[in-house]
Amino acid sequence: MNQSLFRNVVFSLTLVITFPFSSLAQKPYIVGYVASWKGVDPDQIPAEKLTHLNYAFANVEDGIVTSGKGLAERDSLNFILLQQLKQRNPDLKILVSIGGWTWSKGFSDAVLTAEGLTKLTKSGIDFLIKHRLDGLDFDWEYPAWPGDNNPVRPEDRENFVAMLKSFREALDSLGSLHGKHYLSTIASGGFRQYLEVNDLRSAQHYLDFINIMAYDFFGAGDPFTGHHANLFDGEPELVPEMKKGRSAHSAVLDHIEFGVPAEKLVVGVPFYGKRWKNVEAGQTLGRYQPAEFDQSMPYARIKELLLDPSYEKYWDSTSQTPFLYSPANKHWVTYEDERSMAIKMKYIKEKGLAGAMFWELSEDPDGTLLETMDKELNN
DSSP states (O other): OOHHHHHHHHHHHHHHHHSOHHHHHSOOEEEEEEEGGGOOOGGGSOGGGOSEEEEEEEEEETTEEEOOTTOHHHHHHHHHHHHGGGGTOTTOEEEEEEEESSSOTTHHHHTSSHHHHHHHHHHHHHHHHHTTOSEEEEEESOTTSOOSSOOOOTTHHHHHHHHHHHHHHHHHHHHHHHTSOOEEEEEEESSHHHHHHSOHHHHGGGOSEEEEEOOOSSOTTOSBOOOSSOSSOOOTTTSOGGGTTOSHHHHHHHHHHTTOOGGGEEEEEESEEEEEESOOOTTTTTTTOBOEEEEEEEHHHHHHHTTOTTOEEEEETTTTEEEEEETTTTEEEEOOOHHHHHHHHHHHHHTTOOEEEEEOGGGSTTOHHHHHHHHHHTO
């Protein structure tokens, strides 16, 4: 063997040893959500850095997949604009996300009977064909678990799997006609109770990948502060009992435990943070302290706070998460920055996961966080 060939063989073997096989088999996914109500400007969407784009949202109303009331024309125009992105990135996959936090109320009723399931499936396929989409993303929040005052039934567990099976079969049938593979994905809850009441071991067979919503671990409704998108668990002696085990890492391990292959998992990250008020510093610089929730805010707004001398920036080495505290205002802020994002992307590669998802594009208008995602995942 000549010296040049020997070096090439050694380098190839090094790659296989260093990185999980699944990370070599495909380019890491970067799945980005765009919010329909914020408008669509193709010039402001960095299509080259995305592998998948999820348009949020379509509704489930009267048992069918449809645009929200009075929004059909807006959605149609937006989908036409999004198709322009394929001129810059022909490999980009455009999906519609169905449901979301406020529009998941129709799922449980729609899939309660065989007739209803057939009706829902047909409407979803019709929606996909009409808007020339590459797949469907189901954001049912949540099957068999209460979300935004949604109808919840124990039967949701089985009906959720039946729905995904029905859509997978319909998408495959359509794909055989068009000579392409249509995608089916879901947004999955980042908390263990979601997995306990559902059957993702069966569901994953009908899905291309699963986007874990690994954020909102703390937020509105919590009378104390806490990291909302931490990679690892915080100090166990500090975290309130009801919030122990809430982290992106725990969510990944839980999904694998409940039967989802690692190579089908996409870790969700937020392009926004959360702020509490009336927070005393205590011994933890405001972490896990009694407080009053104030608001969610985009990363663009947090970058402004970073320039405000009344806010001090800190790093939690246990959870690998930044946070801000303002002694003068008694404000405490949890968020994601370039450092924590880079660490998460390295984690995704090391664990052989499929990639990363983010909510939502307009909240990082300068593209700072997305640039970090792209750089670290595709290094």
